[in-house]
Amino acid sequence: MSDPETTARTRKSKVIYASFGPNERAMVDKVHPLWLRRLFIRLLGIKLQLQFTGWLQYLMPVPITLGLFLLVGLIYLVGLTGLANVLIWLPVILAAIILFDIVTCRFCIRLPEPLPKTRSREDIFELIRDRRSCRAYQTRPLIPIHEQALKARIAIHLQQPRLGNAPIRLEWVKAPITVWPVVNARYFLVAIAPAEYNRTAILDIGRTLQKIVLDATRMGLGTCWIGPGADHRSVKTHLRERFDKKKDSIICLCAVGYESWYAPLFIRFFNTQLHKRLPLSDLFFVDNAMKEALKIDKSPWEAFNRCFESCRWAPSSYNGQTTRCIAHKKGSQVRLDFYATTSSRYYAAVATGIWCANWEVGCEALGIQGEFLRLPPQERKNLPDDVLPPHYDISWLSAPLI
Numbered sequence: 035m036s037d038p039e040t041t042a043r044t045r046k047s048k049v050i051y052a053s054f055g056p057n058e059r060a061m062v063d064k065v066h067p068l069w070l071r072r073l074f075i076r077l078l079g080i081k082l083q084l085q086f087t088g089w090l091q092y093l094m095p096v097p098i099t100l101g102l103f104l105l106v107g108l109i110y111l112v113g114l115t116g117l118a119n120v121l122i123w124l125p126v127i128l129a130a131i132i133l134f135d136i137v138t139c140r141f142c143i144r145l146p147e148p149l150p151k152t153r154s155r156e157d158i159f160e161l162i163r164d165r166r167s168c169r170a171y172q173t174r175p176l177i178p179i180h181e182q183a184l185k186a187r188i189a190i191h192l193q194q195p196r197l198g199n200a201p202i203r204l205e206w207v208k209a210p211i212t213v214w215p216v217v218n219a220r221y222f223l224v225a226i227a228p229a230e231y232n233r234t235a236i237l238d239i240g241r242t243l244q245k246i247v248l249d250a251t252r253m254g255l256g257t258c259w260i261g262p263g264a265d266h267r268s269v270k271t272h273l274r275e276r277f278d279k280k281k282d283s284i285i286c287l288c289a290v291g292y293e294s295w296y297a298p299l300f301i302r303f304f305n306t307q308l309h310k311r312l313p314l315s316d317l318f319f320v321d322n323a324m325k326e327a328l329k330i331d332k333s334p335w336e337a338f339n340r341c342f343e344s345c346r347w348a349p350s351s352y353n354g355q356t357t358r359c360i361a362h363k364k365g366s367q368v369r370l371d372f373y374a375t376t377s378s379r380y381y382a383a384v385a386t387g388i389w390c391a392n393w394e395v396g397c398e399a400l401g402i403q404g405e406f407l408r409l410p411p412q413e414r415k416n417l418p419d420d421v422l423p424p425h426y427d428i429s430w431l432s433a434p435l436i
């Protein structure tokens with residue numbers, strides 16, 4: 035029998051757990067024993083609470099600034115006044131930036147900004163390469179022409195054949211959903227899969243939403259995928275009757291809007307740190323052990339060069355870059371098997387779906403035909419002692435290449 039205190043602690047943990055999204059729940063579910071699991075839930079709850087106050091983005095540089103003030107004070111006290119007089123500018127400038135960010139981004143007191151230019155002249159490869167996550171938005175609403183054009187593209191993409199049969203939905207929400215660390219986003223697409231876990235539905239979400247992201251990028255709009263940074267309570271509040279907890283699972287969001295020049299210092303830093311990519315030799319392989327890199331400059335692979343790059347620049351949660359590919363050549367056909375390197379049930383699957391979209395639109399642009407299919411292990415020619423990444427997701431098989 036457990037004592038009342040333990041029961042209360044367990045109840046509190048259950049309440050916090052209920053507010054998590056499916057990915058956080060999956061992480062918690064892996065933790066044992068019970069006391070560690072409860073601790074993990076509490077810590078994760080505190081982290082999310084801090085993130086979703088809407089202030090953390092601005093306050094992240096505060097400890098560094100205070101530390102610098104302290105350091106300069108010490109330098110002054112040991113008698114190096116000349117050095118202290120110079121160094122004092124560093125924390126003063128940082129403090130001024132923090133204040134400026136709060137006034138312009140948190141309270142939105144700022145000069146109006148122009149509408150972005152469309153990028154209709156760029157080819158799909160340039161769009162894929164130049165797309166970046168936009169984490170600071172203008173406060174102006176979308177102009178009707180953009181909102182309507184985007185909604186039309188969403189409708190078209192949702193009607194396209196999918197990899198699986200499970201229904202997926204993309205709900206358009208015009209409201210300030212609480213997200214991290216993105217600021218001032220007012221428009222979102224909320225990706226919903228059936229409540230019962232279905233990996234192919236999640237691949238489909240990644241594939242479909244990425245095509246919409248590319249359309250939005252072409253229109254000059256900024257976008258940001260949001261998974262772990264979404265406050266699920268806020269999402270559900272804004273979805274209202276469009277969310278049924280018995281039937282639906284919120285997989286991720288995508289913020290859409292006009293990129294703003296006004297971005298908190300922390301977001302500027304975050305953007306640059308999370309935009310690096312692994313080299314192609316770490317992503318595409320010829321052997322099941324993933325030791326030998328694919329020779330992308332040799333026939334027949336050189337024809338796919340721009341598609342490889344497109345996959346490389348695909349977004350992934352916290353830039354985890356969890357997708358890998360094993361390439362095969364058989365006669366005049368080629369096949370690419372896409373794997374997830376982690377056992378993450380949600381965001382790694384979304385990332386593979388995004389790779390599928392980038393691969394597919396790239397091949398379309400190059401006039402190369404092919405189709406996606408799921409192959410059983412014997413057809414993938416996996417040997418019994420092959421050490422493969424945790425998850426095979428899907429293959430792409432080309433039509434015979436001329």
Ligand SMILES: Cc1cc2nc3c(=O)[nH]c(=O)nc-3n(C[C@H](O)[C@H](O)[C@H](O)COP(=O)(O)O)c2cc1C
Nearest residue numbers: 166167259260261262263308349350351352353384
């Ligand atoms: C499934 C998924 C979830 C993501 N979740 C977040 C998030 O919660 N917050 C955020 O700021 N960015 C999020 N991102 C954006 C990634 O951090 C970003 O794509 C990655 O760092 C690469 O940077 P880039 O998009 O500028 O190329 C997510 C991306 C994906 C694909």
